Amino acid sequence: MERREDMENFTIISDAEKDIGHETAEDIKRYLESYGKCARIVGDLVQIGEEIRTDMAIVLGGDGFVLQAAKRFAGESVPILGVNFGTLGFLTVVEKPRIHQALDDILRGDYEVEKRMALTGRLEKTASGEAIALAVNEFIIGKQNFGRMITAEVYVDNDLLDTYVADGILVSTPTGSTAYNLSAAGPVLAPGMEAMIITPICPHSLNKRSLVVSSASKLRIELGRTKENYKDKATIRGDGQVLWTVSTGDVIWIEKAEATFDMVHLGDVSFFERMRSKLNRS
Secondary structure (H helix, E strand, O other): OEOOOOOOEEEEEEOOOOOHHHHHHHHHHHHHHOOOOEEEEEOOHHHHOOOOOOOEEEEEEOHHHHHHHHHHHOOOOOEEEEEEOOOOOOOOOEEHHHHHHHHHHHHHOOOEEEEEEEEEEEEEOOOOOEEEEEEOOEEEEEEOOOOOOEEEEEEEOOEEEEEEEEOEEEEEOOHHHHOHHHHOOOOOOOOOOOEEEEEEEOOOOOOOOOEEEEOOOEEEEEEOOOEOOEOOEEEEEEOOEEEEEEEOOOEEEEEEEEEEEEEEEOOOOOHHHHHHHHOOOO
16 A cells, blocks of 8 residues: 555545535535645536546545546546445445545545556457457356356466356456455455456356456456357446447456556555445454
8 A cells, every 4th residue: 555645636526316416525625625725526427537637536426436436547546535425335435424534634644545456358259349348346247138047168368267157257356356246155355455256146056166366367258158059148247337248159358457546545444344344244
């Protein structure tokens, strides 16, 4: 982790559906300006534009809103402070009643910045070229039809890991390990780690389990054919967003992205304490 000084310019990104009338965003803006800082409010990531200059992004919303901000600022060394307006909130480290205390910590320099890895997905379609996308939490190759499974061959650095007959295959970052990966019985990784988790979703087997591989590995996932006279069809999602549709023979490559994203870490609550609290673990 690293610590940064001289934070002068703040961008407050407020989810208008949760921060009604940007009430909390306006309060944060006034508080920062009372200390001589510059702050501006945007209600949509589209409003940020490409040429924004900011020292820190304060995101008011749920984890999904923070994910959008993380992708927007990936590779730009802009730390993100998430304020929880959602439910669980693994990426939103500050609860609403503690906003001023968190701002005081930041203005004193009493915080750290944690760099986290993201994933790049590259699709090779048998019918039409390539496409590339970035994911902060996970990529999912999932079945299109409710009543049919898919078959997928998963390779790690060109070595066949396994052939899965399942509802889908999920490839997660450590940050995403507490999201869909957790619901699919995958392991939780500390967010500062660099690794990828391969988790089959509802595999038709008694012994198919998650596997953690090095972030230096390159994954190749090829959609197979479950039934001889039927092409498998799947949808590829990145962080819940539909990216592409694929069929038998199509290939997706997944690896660590060159760009990282930066999250603000406040020292009073650790990741493990948040995990115990939010997942009701004793």
